[in-house]
Amino acid sequence: MENRWIAYLIPPFIVTLLLVAGSQFVFIQNSFYQDLGLGRTGTDLTLVNYLNFFTDSFYLKTFWITIKVSALASLFTLFLGFPIAYVIARMKSRLAMLLLAGIVVSTFVTIVIKVFGLIIIFSADGVLNTTLMNLGLIDRAYSIIGTQEGIVVGLMHFTIGFSVLLLYSVVVTVPPSLEYAAQIHGASRWRVYQRVIIPLCTPGFVVGGLMIFNMCMGAFTSAALLGGGRVLTLPVLVQRTVMMEVKYSTAASIAFVLLVSVILINLISLIAIRRLRSARLVIA
Amino acid sequence: MNKITKTFTSVAMAVGIVSAVATSATAGEFDGVTLKVATWGGSWKENMEKVIVPKFEALGGKIEFVTGSPASSFAKLVAGRGRAPFDVMEVLDAQVGDFAQVDYLQPINLDLIPNKSNLQPFQYNTTYVGSWFTQEVICYNTEKFSELGIPAPKTYADLAVPALQDKVSLPDINSGAGLANFGGVIFAAGGDEQNIQPGLDLMAKINATKFWKRGGETKTQFETGDIYAAVVHAGWCARAARAGSPVMSVHPEIKPGVKGLAKEGWLGIMKSSENVAAAHWFINEYLTTDFQYEYAINSGVFPLNSEAIEKMKSDEINARLMEMDAGNISKMLRIDYNKVDKTAWIDGWNKTLTTN
Numbered sequence: 001m002e003n004r005w006i007a008y009l010i011p012p013f014i015v016t017l018l019l020v021a022g023s024q025f026v027f028i029q030n031s032f033y034q035d036l037g038l039g040r041t042g043t044d045l046t047l048v049n050y051l052n053f054f055t056d057s058f059y060l061k062t063f064w065i066t067i068k069v070s071a072l073a074s075l076f077t078l079f080l081g082f083p084i085a086y087v088i089a090r091m092k093s094r095l096a097m098l099l100l101a102g103i104v105v106s107t108f109v110t111i112v113i114k115v116f117g118l119i120i121i122f123s124a125d126g127v128l129n130t131t132l133m134n135l136g137l138i139d140r141a142y143s144i145i146g147t148q149e150g151i152v153v154g155l156m157h158f159t160i161g162f163s164v165l166l167l168y169s170v171v172v173t174v175p176p177s178l179e180y181a182a183q184i185h186g187a188s189r190w191r192v193y194q195r196v197i198i199p200l201c202t203p204g205f206v207v208g209g210l211m212i213f214n215m216c217m218g219a220f221t222s223a224a225l226l227g228g229g230r231v232l233t234l235p236v237l238v239q240r241t242v243m244m245e246v247k248y249s250t251a252a253s254i255a256f257v258l259l260v261s262v263i264l265i266n267l268i269s270l271i272a273i274r275r276l277r278s279a280r281l282v283i284a
Numbered sequence: 285m286n287k288i289t290k291t292f293t294s295v296a297m298a299v300g301i302v303s304a305v306a307t308s309a310t311a312g313e314f315d316g317v318t319l320k321v322a323t324w325g326g327s328w329k330e331n332m333e334k335v336i337v338p339k340f341e342a343l344g345g346k347i348e349f350v351t352g353s354p355a356s357s358f359a360k361l362v363a364g365r366g367r368a369p370f371d372v373m374e375v376l377d378a379q380v381g382d383f384a385q386v387d388y389l390q391p392i393n394l395d396l397i398p399n400k401s402n403l404q405p406f407q408y409n410t411t412y413v414g415s416w417f418t419q420e421v422i423c424y425n426t427e428k429f430s431e432l433g434i435p436a437p438k439t440y441a442d443l444a445v446p447a448l449q450d451k452v453s454l455p456d457i458n459s460g461a462g463l464a465n466f467g468g469v470i471f472a473a474g475g476d477e478q479n480i481q482p483g484l485d486l487m488a489k490i491n492a493t494k495f496w497k498r499g500g501e502t503k504t505q506f507e508t509g510d511i512y513a514a515v516v517h518a519g520w521c522a523r524a525a526r527a528g529s530p531v532m533s534v535h536p537e538i539k540p541g542v543k544g545l546a547k548e549g550w551l552g553i554m555k556s557s558e559n560v561a562a563a564h565w566f567i568n569e570y571l572t573t574d575f576q577y578e579y580a581i582n583s584g585v586f587p588l589n590s591e592a593i594e595k596m597k598s599d600e601i602n603a604r605l606m607e608m609d610a611g612n613i614s615k616m617l618r619i620d621y622n623k624v625d626k627t628a629w630i631d632g633w634n635k636t637l638t639t640n
Contacts, residue, residue, distance in 0.1 A: 141509070143493055146493055231639060244355050245458075246359050
């Protein structure tokens, strides 16, 4: 019975594989030829683009910044998204559905509009700076444009709705009766979170965190608009290299490094979590 | 059918036939032709839609726009190995050398461009026809400068003061104005096409809050108070002024005898184009006084058409923010891109000014 259902998955898998692998193949193949400028490439296979990437401090720094802002944004998004998801999941009124619908609708808003909203809020004459200056907390307007912090905020804004929806689906699988049982036996609210809810939601945190991280690693618009040309991430660098410098092979090698690094980070994280869980089970 | 109805029907048919013949007599020239033009979006495209498109449609043709920067159009051209998804393209002065290497343009028959008579002879040749130029300036908020007690800037180095830290916006090297203005800063700092380090040092000292990709970003940033000065073309300064920002422009001193910086735009016809006659017609229309003036007022570029330049002088904001004197315009710096190693400029920029 199970095998029959798996058979249904084969056609979409093949289509997806062809679409993804087919489009990537030409691009990746191109990365193994030397860039001669103006879109022209050499004829001999070479690793020169990859050597350039891994020996040039500019590329390595950009790579590190991409991982750093993506990891921070994922962490903060989970941290912010979980309480919201938890509260909605435990609501018994129709308000929960209304709030969820609101979050779904907010994810339809294009990221460009969202980022411009942030730019306006954080502008020198914007609400935030004006309030902070009136309160005497800062003496000079703070701008998020052109800073890594700004990109983190932009990525969080980009992924928060998705994160709440994802974590909501995790929290609803945890029966409230487990929380009541723990409390009846004297556990404090904090202890319930610490020993019941968070451990049961951990697989969801891991999968959700990785999905958000992957989205952030590939995010272009937030990073391009809030980086302000001063802070570059790999997706922005790929766009600049293709569109402005017309160096397809270099851009392909950067994109391939990005793809492989995302896959590796995901695999390593999943293996690490599995080992951690096994170790805990053995101890328990 | 009674007599009145018959008479009315006959008259209506006659009027219909006459008007159809009359229309086809004027509209036949480009019947069924779809001309594709690669240009910027926004006001650039809108001006063409307003002035040029109706005339072409009256001749039976249709114009479609492929919007984007000249750099992205060039990337599309390279990706298609010269098979362009457009017939005519806006080319920046910084790209002329690139086009020379790839040979994607076809010769222009200057006999089909009678409006070239409105241009100076050096503004057209058999590969390109000049379309506009911009005056790259320092645009600054006069009120903020007064509040801070800073004198009006005379050159780029005047932006490298503590009070303006994080309050200046400069063009990104990958924007349309990037190479030109970086060149201006290099020369003003004592460097040249090969020695770019003085320019990089000065750029780092200015410590811009943002490297803009589109000039419109500076207009918004003046409005929100995020910047007090920007290096941008005078047209964007004019747009900021028209939107109510208290701005003034300065043509930066670059070296003795050279004040201000010009960036030039050209038009070329793609080798792959099959609509050659329509492409020539389009370029000719681009040079009319009406279009050049409309373009200059709405997009902020400076016209090449001599009559349009005269009309420009009547606009108070343009007259205040742009250099109108032909002698002074001729003294502006024009970067010789044949001497520029663009890869070295971009690499130098990336490694010094980004990802810090």
